[in-house]
Amino acid sequence: MRRATEMTAVDERGMTKYFEGFEPPDGVKVELLRGVIVMMAAPDLVHNMIMEGLVDQLPRSRWARLQTQDVDIVGEASEPVPDLVVVARDDVPTSGPLPSPLITMVVEVVSKSSVHQDYVVKRSIYAAGRVPAYLVIDPVMAHSVLLTRPAGDGEDADYLSQEITKFGDSLPLEILGLEVDTSEFGTYAGVRPHRYP
Template sequence: MTAVDERRMTELFENLEVPEGVKVELLRGNIVMMAGPDVVHNDIVEAVHDQFPRKNWRRLHTQDLALHEESSEPQPDLVLVERGTGPDSGRMMPPEVIKMVVEVVSKTSVDHDYGVKRSIYAAARLPIYLIIDPIVAHCVLLTDPTGTGDGADYRSQWIYKFGETVRLQPLGVDLDTTEFGTLPNVRPHRRP
């Protein structure tokens, strides 16, 4: 895609009228629409949110990220930024202040969360990407981003089953996953 095409797509994306109950993201120049989240999804996001003390962390839900070199404006389910850093207003959060992004997988987001977003977040040098998957009842912790563009990835990957503690040592938090629910009647996949 040329720079002109990317600018047009970004402009179109920013002016798009989205129906209620639909989530829209710009991922590498593609506009991606998804159904609104399930209650299981929202309960998981809330459980993660509650484990990060407000006095230390800004726990931002569905915050747009400014990843323009990737032609992307993803909207993770949860963004963690140290309190006192980042802009005080505006729609976009710059990657250099983000400590962790969290995506909770839905039946329509498996490929995006495990594939393109993994690459986008690594290319943006986001230090921690946590995928919480209520389809297969596990969390995938990704750290140590490397590479650029489509070839970017995380060097380190740990998988924790629901019920196990996810060790987030750089953030000073051991994440309790015992409250995480699962999505009923959804066909399992083979990711990560």
């Protein structure tokens, strides 16, 4: 994993340099979120089926649908790896982490252990990176949260618009010019509800 030089300026403890050379064990997803290295186990079947159902509805002819793609958030000690990055096919660079200004939308599917990261930490990071749309798909609460209109800087960055769509309802993604059928999105069994967003 590589980092742009902009991150070095905001990473006073050298975590970025350590992260560059870090090789995670097989099956482990690793991200740098505001100077903190976060490791997660591979996603479960509910997560993977939701991702498959979503990707199938995004036209490949227009959108690059990139999974486990490192994202470069300029000015942030962060290198998140969203569950899905959607980029206009003509805007995809040839290599390296994907600069956040090129991204149209990022998607995170909430896992049993990622609720706070997805709803709070990454919400702020993606807003700071001016990612136009951040979609949180939540199999715990059986809904999706579409966040748009990023504003602010650093940890104070946030999205000014938030729309919640229950699983089973049509999910409008105006930024992509389509609506997503969520009727086959599954939920986790036996997981305690949370209070987000």
